[in-house]
Amino acid sequence: MPKLLINGGRSLQGQVTVQGAKNSALPLLAATVLCKGTSYIHNCPKLSDVYASINILKYLGCKCTFVNNSVSVDTSTLVCRRIPDRLMLKMRSSVIFLGAILGRCGNAVISSPGGCELGPRPIDLHISALRRMGVIVKEKHGFIEFDAPNGLMGAEINLSFASVGATENIILAAVTASGTTVIHNAAKEPEICDLADFLNSCGARVNGVGSDTITIYGVNKLKCTSHTVISDRIVAATYMAATAITGGEIVLNDAIASHLTAVNSVFEEAGCIVKCIGKKIHFKAPKRLSSVPKIRTTIHPGFPTDAGPLILAMLTLSCGTSIIIENIFENRFRYVDELKRLGANIKVEGRVAVVEGVRSLSSASCKCTDLRGGAALVIAGLAANGTTIIDDIYHIKRGYEKIDYNLSLLGADVKEI
Numbered sequence: 001m002p003k004l005l006i007n008g009g010r011s012l013q014g015q016v017t018v019q020g021a022k023n024s025a026l027p028l029l030a031a032t033v034l035c036k037g038t039s040y041i042h043n044c045p046k047l048s049d050v051y052a053s054i055n056i057l058k059y060l061g062c063k064c065t066f067v068n069n070s071v072s073v074d075t076s077t078l079v080c081r082r083i084p085d086r087l088m089l090k091m092r093s094s095v096i097f098l099g100a101i102l103g104r105c106g107n108a109v110i111s112s113p114g115g116c117e118l119g120p121r122p123i124d125l126h127i128s129a130l131r132r133m134g135v136i137v138k139e140k141h142g143f144i145e146f147d148a149p150n151g152l153m154g155a156e157i158n159l160s161f162a163s164v165g166a167t168e169n170i171i172l173a174a175v176t177a178s179g180t181t182v183i184h185n186a187a188k189e190p191e192i193c194d195l196a197d198f199l200n201s202c203g204a205r206v207n208g209v210g211s212d213t214i215t216i217y218g219v220n221k222l223k224c225t226s227h228t229v230i231s232d233r234i235v236a237a238t239y240m241a242a243t244a245i246t247g248g249e250i251v252l253n254d255a256i257a258s259h260l261t262a263v264n265s266v267f268e269e270a271g272c273i274v275k276c277i278g279k280k281i282h283f284k285a286p287k288r289l290s291s292v293p294k295i296r297t298t299i300h301p302g303f304p305t306d307a308g309p310l311i312l313a314m315l316t317l318s319c320g321t322s323i324i325i326e327n328i329f330e331n332r333f334r335y336v337d338e339l340k341r342l343g344a345n346i347k348v349e350g351r352v353a354v355v356e357g358v359r360s361l362s363s364a365s366c367k368c369t370d371l372r373g374g375a376a377l378v379i380a381g382l383a384a385n386g387t388t389i390i391d392d393i394y395h396i397k398r399g400y401e402k403i404d405y406n407l408s409l410l411g412a413d414v415k416e417i
């Protein structure tokens, strides 16, 4: 199994270009199913989750190519409407294909989504919304059948939680439904705005994304187009946290500062200098990081749950006590025990992690528990004295393209073996 080998103690310097956003690319690839013909998605990161989505598209009968971060999807030969079990279970977010397949075919079959490393990941909000849009849902043993015998109808939907995936699935089902759909308490993540930009460029009528209320006026059909994926705000935060913990100074190219306001204010509270100029972020770490008394993860535009592990890893070397309260996922701190192998002083009680900063970390062998938990181990390993070995890095490959290459460009001593 491949591992990452990190010789820590080198401060990061230089420039790095931020990859396209995984959490935008996945719903965009699903959305191509709604357009009969060939769509192009540019700036698509080379990630295992993207390859898994392309495999689903091929399984459905589409023809796909993926060259130099550009994906072409020809859906004219789409025949199937079932997401294969093995792929559904491999990548939980493949539930995002549900709305698109329903919008194109009027029915769909998926296997019941397993949980994931972050805890149970139900899809009750997706199901109740689709039922309101005229979909008959039959939960069978191990899989779920969705059928809209009279086609999808627009509906008024109140989300009890501003779920990103549910908001995206409703939009995908609503763009070619008959009538108008209104989503109250919608998620406001930038990736949802990116999805709406793509759909509107295909002729859809999606209004209000980025606010609590999204209105979608159904149209008859969508035409194929090309779209460039926005840059990945969590990957940007990862490079900033890696620079912060190693006392370095970098410039991020292709970063979107407006997507990072909550994260950047935490970096500044920890003593970092964050200068946003156009699509560049100039980031400089202090000599020693200050602790951040309280960080609460929440929905956008608040502090994102996915940046929690990155900031927690950085704060292991700050002076003082920091507290992170995780409000989105039940089981987000599984990586903490691995971080403690490097000498971090962290106590976890349920959804609260208390970090007592230490003077130094020491290298160890550790293993990834999930995607962002794996990134947290890389961040700590970059600052630890000695050689840290990180196993199960397939988790990291789900969300980071060439993380070893990019960190080496910034002066880190990181090798995949």
Ligand code: EPZ
Binding pocket: 022, 023, 024, 026, 093, 120, 121, 122, 123, 124, 125, 126, 127, 161, 162, 163, 164, 165, 166, 305, 306, 328, 329, 330, 371, 372, 399
């Ligand atoms: C998206 O997951 C992201 N994934 C996650 O990123 C991100 O952490 C999350 O949004 C929150 O921002 C993708 O976009 C592919 P949710 P999603 O629906 O859509 C509960 C990463 O690291 N819930 O907002 O699954 C659910 O159990 C990943 O890139 C229900 O109870 O997030 C969870 O506790 C990790 N019922 C919470 O809501 C539902 O029907 C957040 O879920 C749906 C969700």
